[in-house]
Amino acid sequence: GRGEAESWLQIAAVQLHQQEYSAAENAYRSALRLAETLPDPVTTGMAWDGLGALYTARDDLPKAQDAYQRALRLWYDSSALAQAIDTLRHLSDLYRAQETFDEAEKALQEALAIAQKLDDSGQQQRLLEQSAQLHQAMALHSYREELTIWRALADQAQEGATLHNIGLILQEMGELDEAHATFTEEILLWRALRQQAKAAEAHY
Numbered sequence: 301g302r303g304e305a306e307s308w309l310q311i312a313a314v315q316l317h318q319q320e321y322s323a324a325e326n327a328y329r330s331a332l333r334l335a336e337t338l339p340d341p342v343t344t345g346m347a348w349d350g351l352g353a354l355y356t357a358r359d360d361l362p363k364a365q366d367a368y369q370r371a372l373r374l375w376y377d378s379s380a381l382a383q384a385i386d387t388l389r390h391l392s393d394l395y396r397a398q399e400t401f402d403e404a405e406k407a408l409q410e411a412l413a414i415a416q417k418l419d420d421s422g423q424q425q426r427l428l429e430q431s432a433q434l435h436q437a438m439a440l441h442s443y444r445e446e447l448t449i450w451r452a453l454a455d456q457a458q459e460g461a462t463l464h465n466i467g468l469i470l471q472e473m474g475e476l477d478e479a480h481a482t483f484t485e486e487i488l489l490w491r492a493l494r495q496q497a498k499a500a501e502a503h504y
Contacts, residue, residue, distance in 0.1 A: 305334035305343045312350055316357065324354055342383070345374035349387050356394060364394055385411045385423050389430060401438045408434065433473070440469045460489045 312327035328350045335343035348371035355364035368391045375384035388411035395404035408431050415423040443466045450458040463486040470479035 301334070302338060302340055302343060305331045305338070305340065308334065309343070309346055309350060316350070316354055319357070321354060321358055325351070328354065341374045341378040342380050345371045345378070345380065345383060348374065349383070349390065352387070352390055356390070361394060361398055365391070368394065381414050381418060382420070385414050385420070389427065392430065392434065396434055396437055399441060401434065401441070404434055436469055436473050440466065443469065456489060456493055460486050460493070463489065
């Protein structure tokens with residue numbers, strides 16, 4: 301019954317945390333079979349949401365996306381809107397990892413609309429923070445694309461400026477080692493440019 305299905309969900313969550321992925325998948329599937337037999341759409345949705353997290357951890361993103369979307373349909377069908385917010389947040393992170401930023405933004409906006417409808421200020425705050433992180437990731441992606449162009453054009457001044465912007469975003473994101481490496485790369489580039497300028501002056 302429902303109690304057994306919920307127990308399987310708890311076991312699966314522990315196994316997922318311990319990175320015992322095969323065992324966790326079996327446990328989620330056991331919960332799923334029991335919940336679908338009842339039927340219990342909320343427990344079924346929780347099992348699909350858990351499978352989404354499992355497939356994300358395994359880096360099987362297409363399967364993760366399918367699992368989250370199945371969970372989301374169940375939440376909407378059973379009017380379990382609070383659960384829908386969490387699944388939409390997970391989907392947004394998944395889209396962000398795949399660099400499909402428009403879909404990531406859309407999922408967050410959908411979740412925010414639900415949180416506002418439910419007057420859930422805690423979720424609204426979390427969603428706004430997640431949205432800010434998404435915009436940082438979008439800016440980082442854009443600057444990295446710019447960097448490739450400047451390097452292809454051998455425009456070192458623009459390359460240096462773009463490296464600086466990348467370093468600032470990485471610093472904001474808390475990626476301090478990567479930010480340090482980027483700023484160091486920028487400094488070496490400016491030094492090389494100064495040496496080139498001095499060499500040119502000496503030549504003339």
